Amino acid sequence: MVFIINAFQPTRESIPPPNVSYQQKQTSGLPTHLHPLNPFPFILRAATVYPDKLALAHPDVEYPTFFTYRIWAQRIQNLAYALIEAGIQPGDRVAVLAPNSPMIADAHYGILAARAIITPINTRLTPPEVAYILEHSGSKLLLIDRGLMQLVQGLKIPFIVNNDTGRIGDPYEDFLSAGRRFSAEKGWAGLDVELDEGAGAVLCYTSGTTGRPKGVLTTLRGSYLAAIANVVEGQISKDSTYLWWASSLAYPHPLSEGNVLLNNRILPMFHAAGWTFPWANVFAFATQITMRTVDYSQIWKHFLNSGVTHYCGAPTVQIGIVNNPAARPLPRSISAIIAGAAPTAHLIGELEKKGIQPVHVYGLTYTYGPFTRCYDQPSWALLSLEERAKLMARQGQSFATAQEVRVVYPPKSEDDQEVVDVPKDGKTVGEVATRGNIVMKEYFRDPEATRKAFRGGYFHSGDLAVMHPDGVIAIMDRSKDIIISGGENASSLAIEQELASHPHVLEVSVVARSHVKWGERPMAFVTLRQEHVSAWKGKHNVFGDELKRYARTRLPGFACPEWVEVVEELPKTSTGKILKTNLRTIAAKL
Amino acid sequence: MVFIINAFQPTRESIPPPNVSYQQKQTSGLPTHLHPLNPFPFILRAATVYPDKLALAHPDVEYPTFFTYRIWAQRIQNLAYALIEAGIQPGDRVAVLAPNSPMIADAHYGILAARAIITPINTRLTPPEVAYILEHSGSKLLLIDRGLMQLVQGLKIPFIVNNDTGRIGDPYEDFLSAGRRFSAEKGWAGLDVELDEGAGAVLCYTSGTTGRPKGVLTTLRGSYLAAIANVVEGQISKDSTYLWWASSLAYPHPLSEGNVLLNNRILPMFHAAGWTFPWANVFAFATQITMRTVDYSQIWKHFLNSGVTHYCGAPTVQIGIVNNPAARPLPRSISAIIAGAAPTAHLIGELEKKGIQPVHVYGLTYTYGPFTRCYDQPSWALLSLEERAKLMARQGQSFATAQEVRVVYPPKSEDDQEVVDVPKDGKTVGEVATRGNIVMKEYFRDPEATRKAFRGGYFHSGDLAVMHPDGVIAIMDRSKDIIISGGENASSLAIEQELASHPHVLEVSVVARSHVKWGERPMAFVTLRQEHVSAWKGKHNVFGDELKRYARTRLPGFACPEWVEVVEELPKTSTGKILKTNLRTIAAKL
The missing domain is CATH 3.40.50.12780 (ANL, N-terminal domain)
Structure with a gap:
């Protein structure tokens, strides 16, 4: 110190x-x-x-x-x-x-x-x-x-x-x-x-x-x-x-x-x-x-000189950290507790190069912060960074003092109190639910909202996820972030993860935009990596086409973005979460 | 593995x-x-x-x-x-x-x-x-x-x-x-x-x-x-x-x-x-x-080959470990959680030489095992091994989920429910007391014993200790192990710690033996280090005199052993605690 x-x-x-x-x-x-x-x-x-x-x-x-x-x-x-x-x-x-x-x-x-x-x-x-x-x-x-x-x-x-x-x-x-x-x-x-x-x-x-x-x-x-x-x-x-x-x-x-x-x-x-x-x-x-x-420069000063060992932040902040000019390999390892969105392969690689060990957790204000963690498995050491990142992007399993996390079917009716798990198939989308000591006591002065959130004795998070066969949950979206494209449920999160793997993409956010034929279609908002900004200047449409082509090699047709908009920065909340509502408003006006 | x-x-x-x-x-x-x-x-x-x-x-x-x-x-x-x-x-x-x-x-x-x-x-x-x-x-x-x-x-x-x-x-x-x-x-x-x-x-x-x-x-x-x-x-x-x-x-x-x-x-x-x-x-x-x-040989095999990182044991067992012929510096550090008695400077030094980090804790069956720990302080790095060992020999402060440990005066009467702390002077002897989540629920089918043990809402351990000004407790003895020598309270534990610092002593235990003039006087039972056994063979009396002289340079007169008995081994319980009752019986018969 x-x-x-x-x-x-x-x-x-x-x-x-x-x-x-x-x-x-x-x-x-x-x-x-x-x-x-x-x-x-x-x-x-x-x-x-x-x-x-x-x-x-x-x-x-x-x-x-x-x-x-x-x-x-x-x-x-x-x-x-x-x-x-x-x-x-x-x-x-x-x-x-x-x-x-x-x-x-x-x-x-x-x-x-x-x-x-x-x-x-x-x-x-x-x-x-x-x-x-x-x-x-x-x-x-x-x-x-x-x-x-x-x-x-x-x-x-x-x-x-x-x-x-x-x-x-x-x-x-x-x-x-x-x-x-x-x-x-x-x-x-x-x-x-x-x-x-x-x-x-x-x-x-x-x-x-x-x-x-x-x-x-x-x-x-x-x-x-x-x-x-x-x-x-x-x-x-x-x-x-x-x-x-x-x-x-x-x-x-x-x-x-x-x-x-x-x-x-x-x-x-x-x-x-x-x-x-x-x-x-x-x-x-x-x-x-x-x-x-x-x-970020001051953060790097503390990383290098103040003995920092731990910090928490969303991936967007982590991107700011690894891209700062002061960034360099650290003399001692730092734990980066990542939440808010899944870290991409590129981000994980960049963090690890600096000696920053990412720990991917998932949580909500209702759960005192993190209540699941993606626990790394010994077998992952043999995988490529990209394969490992795919596994690490999942939200994981319940935390030390949390009770089990479940992915459950939505209620059949207003009064449905039964909480039934979706199959552990990595495909069926349900709602993340949990209970126990690290769930909030109540919505303050709102018994009606509390009753709804605590249906069947479980807290229902409003986040949509699948349960993998290994008991690991992977968030697909907030209920409202699912894109219903030609009758199929497209997860904006899954689309974002694929688009983020394009080497020129820094950040990406995907929202639904109404479409005459398909009902809804995905629209992607992207920012470019610093080193590619000037190359694409004035040619954002060309990059958009390039990204759409890229998507078609990796995603089913209904999940491919119909529109791509290159922007300088994405709108975010005070905690670094991308404000999809604002993007939806922009998309609606286009 | x-x-x-x-x-x-x-x-x-x-x-x-x-x-x-x-x-x-x-x-x-x-x-x-x-x-x-x-x-x-x-x-x-x-x-x-x-x-x-x-x-x-x-x-x-x-x-x-x-x-x-x-x-x-x-x-x-x-x-x-x-x-x-x-x-x-x-x-x-x-x-x-x-x-x-x-x-x-x-x-x-x-x-x-x-x-x-x-x-x-x-x-x-x-x-x-x-x-x-x-x-x-x-x-x-x-x-x-x-x-x-x-x-x-x-x-x-x-x-x-x-x-x-x-x-x-x-x-x-x-x-x-x-x-x-x-x-x-x-x-x-x-x-x-x-x-x-x-x-x-x-x-x-x-x-x-x-x-x-x-x-x-x-x-x-x-x-x-x-x-x-x-x-x-x-x-x-x-x-x-x-x-x-x-x-x-x-x-x-x-x-x-x-x-x-x-x-x-x-x-x-x-x-x-x-x-x-x-x-x-x-x-x-x-x-x-x-x-x-x-x-011990098998233990060393596991230390060296099975990835062992943690074990628990009383000092007597730790002595067996460091003295085993297979003992050598370890490729990775092991935590040795030590309880039952304080580790001596010699033992701490030997453990550390092997890459075994001693953690000194104190606890009882009534407290689910450890409920205090001697937390090492950064300032100790500057001290000599002997000075550090003296500080480490103390039983410490309350454990992570334990409530505070106290050292309190004995009850004034059968019905005394007041629990009053002794001064934090490192001198006044009182009884170790605590309460809270890691105290037993009760003596099974024995409400009378429970009531006595829980006087004033605190669990009374029967162990005598002092409270140091830094809030650290140091066990002096079980109530019955105090030696009342010429009206003074002599702690057999304190005497043992001094005698154990003699370079030829492996283990030592001190009990009271009745004395015509002083009421009681300390008697020491000692075992010798392997390398000194043959030198003192047939001359145990001479060594006894030598140890008494040594004691007089380090202890007040009333605490010096009046008798020293060199033995091959000390009697112990199944958990490695020295059986003082047996030594008292032997002392009484001499």
């Missing part, structure tokens, strides 16, 4: 008393052999075992901050008491609107320590969406980054601004310091332990492509078990360093066009509670580096 | 049907977001993800057996149905009396799959002790290794004998084959899921040095969480191979003298359910090798 952390002095109130005890209040109501699962106490154990280890580094800002586990734990205690003093009661929602920063990391612990529920809000949303979430969640308080104030103009919710300085005079620091007054008196043993492990932990709102955002409520038990699964699956340890990044750019931003965001994004802490990684890393005693912005 | 596993053909009934489904029965009674924690389904996930990976190797016997996850899972299913067909009901106890072997590994899954409780019995016990355990546990059936029949002569319990051949004609194999008839019809979905994660998992009997053995009942939830903790702490993964060994020698044996066993032992599967490692290894998709016997 190259950080010169001595240059930063945490506030006096961030320093724990000399005889600090990390013992929680005694839980006299519980049997001796039980304690409720809860990820918040991970910080107490880390502060006990590795008090002076760097826990949280926030280096790439005007006022860099560095917190050891001992200091960070004290700040979390201060936050918990400050929240309680501000009137936060058990079960209350506390909203957080912030890019990756120590404050949102604190919030994942301090809010739970106060027995409240953290409501992280996507920084990419519009003011009316933010207002709706604050209203629907009934949040009593908002912790907000100074750069995002324009999202809450005119709203009445009480808030604490974080200037992200870690210095005295920063309103967030003053809030923490105020909390310290009570924490000094009472310490950890003064905080009531949440006895119900089924109590709410996180309330996330899904940024649905249509309709109002829905609140996804998760539990303490689920958060604990999902975090541990991420530690085991990622083999995170005390020698690990996890890199967080995301864009700090918020609405309205010059690079955004209405709702369409042109930058590539990666898993930020505000998205599905960062897939429980804010807890997983602490459980493993790892170090976390938070970057407010996405800056 | 050098095993030639093709030489072995599992029985026809061990081979799953071609379209096997690993899906359990649907649990319609539970909320969608809950599934009860239970370690048994680990095998279903392993068989799904790595069906053809070697799960269980049993190579060092007349009829070697090798089971992949797919085959092993089928055998477990057969066992579950065979048990149910034999009349085993949910909550019933099924006893197992066996050395490390596939049968006892099966039992850790098959018995739980039948919703029954596994009762592993120490193979070192006498027939009356075994009879008592079978009677007290109310076991309905016994799975017994052919080599241990003399332990149950004349008892009426129904039993299945395992000849440990894995071949047709072996009564245990016939039992499994019978189970297959039902499993073929019903599969995994035919087995009821245990909905209560607080249900019993294992009933172990502690082989107390005095009095009747006590039954320690653990839960499914605790077993699940303790197993995962062992995976995380041990960093076990699909690339790991765990080596089990133990002596198959049973009572009466030519090497035993009454109750005193002269061989060194290590953690066998029957001891505290092998500290949950039978489940931990499967959760991590690791390979397990089972050795019926302890044979």
Whole structure:
């Protein structure tokens, strides 16, 4: 680690008393052999075992901050008491609107320590969406980054601004310091332990492509078990360093066009509670580096100099990483946890050349992030990169603490509660379903939506997939992304995977476009690799024909794209997913 | 892995049907977001993800057996149905009396799959002790290794004998084959899921040095969480191979003298359910090798040729390992999980020279095995081996899924329910106490003993320790091992640690012996290192004086041994713990 952390002095109130005890209040109501699962106490154990280890580094800002586990734990205690003093009661929602920063990391612990529920809000949303979430969640308080104030103009919710300085005079620091007054008196043993492990932990709102955002409520038990699964699956340890990044750019931003965001994004802490990684890393005693912005050169600096071992991101972000001029073979291997879409053979090859080991996982906000993983098999070592990539592109099998993943037939009627598996033939398309500890508790204040999603005691994901004979699922599409071409179901994902194998294609997205004869036909939007952009300049039609010919050698007729549009960039959500709705709108207008 | 596993053909009934489904029965009674924690389904996930990976190797016997996850899972299913067909009901106890072997590994899954409780019995016990355990546990059936029949002569319990051949004609194999008839019809979905994660998992009997053995009942939830903790702490993964060994020698044996066993032992599967490692290894998709016997040369063969990465054992066993003529630096590092006593500087140095990384943990049958670990600190790299060993000898801080460990004052009266910590001064001796998910549920059929052990909502271990300022506990002694010398409390453990640093001492044990003037005084029993045995032959008294002089330079007067006895070997329990009761008897007679 190259950080010169001595240059930063945490506030006096961030320093724990000399005889600090990390013992929680005694839980006299519980049997001796039980304690409720809860990820918040991970910080107490880390502060006990590795008090002076760097826990949280926030280096790439005007006022860099560095917190050891001992200091960070004290700040979390201060936050918990400050929240309680501000009137936060058990079960209350506390909203957080912030890019990756120590404050949102604190919030994942301090809010739970106060027995409240953290409501992280996507920084990419519009003011009316933010207002709706604050209203629907009934949040009593908002912790907000100074750069995002324009999202809450005119709203009445009480808030604490974080200037992200870690210095005295920063309103967030003053809030923490105020909390310290009570924490000094009472310490950890003064905080009531949440006895119900089924109590709410996180309330996330899904940024649905249509309709109002829905609140996804998760539990303490689920958060604990999902975090541990991420530690085991990622083999995170005390020698690990996890890199967080995301864009700090918020609405309205010059690079955004209405709702369409042109930058590539990666898993930020505000998205599905960062897939429980804010807890997983602490459980493993790892170090976390938070970057407010996405800056590939800076990312490579951290890869090369800061001991980074783990990060998460969608393939689009991984493409940005391998294509950066600073990219080079790494002195030590890094685990890249890939989700959101399947990595292509080309991407896998490029990552591996740099010493980055891709781990392909699949998950949703409803499942605390990843709940399946494509487990690599020893036999794959004998395969070509392309063959291996085809197997790796599948979404895999259930995660360490997840219950089984199934692919099931759609309901026969509104009231159909039977959950029946499709055959394990790699062909029959069904819906991905699962149940168990790492499934959300409910849609917040929406029993009707919960009932529908939990048909037959299983959570139904809305993702369409096949089940292969080896028990591995492969996502075909979201229900609405299937293209019904001449009566056949064409998977836009399968088409994209074939088109992506063309050597000149950087990224591709396929949507349905209506067709007089066939009902629907696939339309492909593609971006070209940097080195081929100029060659095809002014000849996009010619490339389109070339790609259509290429497709016909690899896909059945009904799945071949009828139209190909070469674009400079694809529209994406804040988490790097391609916004197919926007592409559909464009396709409809053509 | 050098095993030639093709030489072995599992029985026809061990081979799953071609379209096997690993899906359990649907649990319609539970909320969608809950599934009860239970370690048994680990095998279903392993068989799904790595069906053809070697799960269980049993190579060092007349009829070697090798089971992949797919085959092993089928055998477990057969066992579950065979048990149910034999009349085993949910909550019933099924006893197992066996050395490390596939049968006892099966039992850790098959018995739980039948919703029954596994009762592993120490193979070192006498027939009356075994009879008592079978009677007290109310076991309905016994799975017994052919080599241990003399332990149950004349008892009426129904039993299945395992000849440990894995071949047709072996009564245990016939039992499994019978189970297959039902499993073929019903599969995994035919087995009821245990909905209560607080249900019993294992009933172990502690082989107390005095009095009747006590039954320690653990839960499914605790077993699940303790197993995962062992995976995380041990960093076990699909690339790991765990080596089990133990002596198959049973009572009466030519090497035993009454109750005193002269061989060194290590953690066998029957001891505290092998500290949950039978489940931990499967959760991590690791390979397990089972050795019926302890044979250091054979162990080194496995170290060098079988890809071993993990094993557990007391320091006495580790001494046997490093002193074996086959010992040499290993091509890849092995984790040695050490418990039962603190490793000495000499032992740590010898292990590290071979590429064996010692991990010092502390635990009890009541805590599913380890619940604290001595976490190594980065700053230790700068210390001398001796200084580092002193720090590593401490028992550490709480384990991944354990709740906090405390050192507390003894109760002031019979009814004292207050649990008060001793100061963190590294001096004040108190009792080790803990609570939470990895504490036993109860003493089986002994509410009075449970009530006493759970005073004030904490489990009281009976081990005496100090709490260091850094939050690390260091065991001083079992309550009864404290020597009250001239009114001072002398820790026999602390004395042993100092005496063990003498370069000629191999092992040492210190007990109290009554003394006219001082009440009690320490007496040391020592064995000499191989290379010094002949030099001191016939001059044991001279060496005793030399060791007493050595002690006076390192210990306070009241803690110096008044007597030193050089012996050839120290008496030990089946798990390698030195039998101080025997030494006390000898000391009393002198």
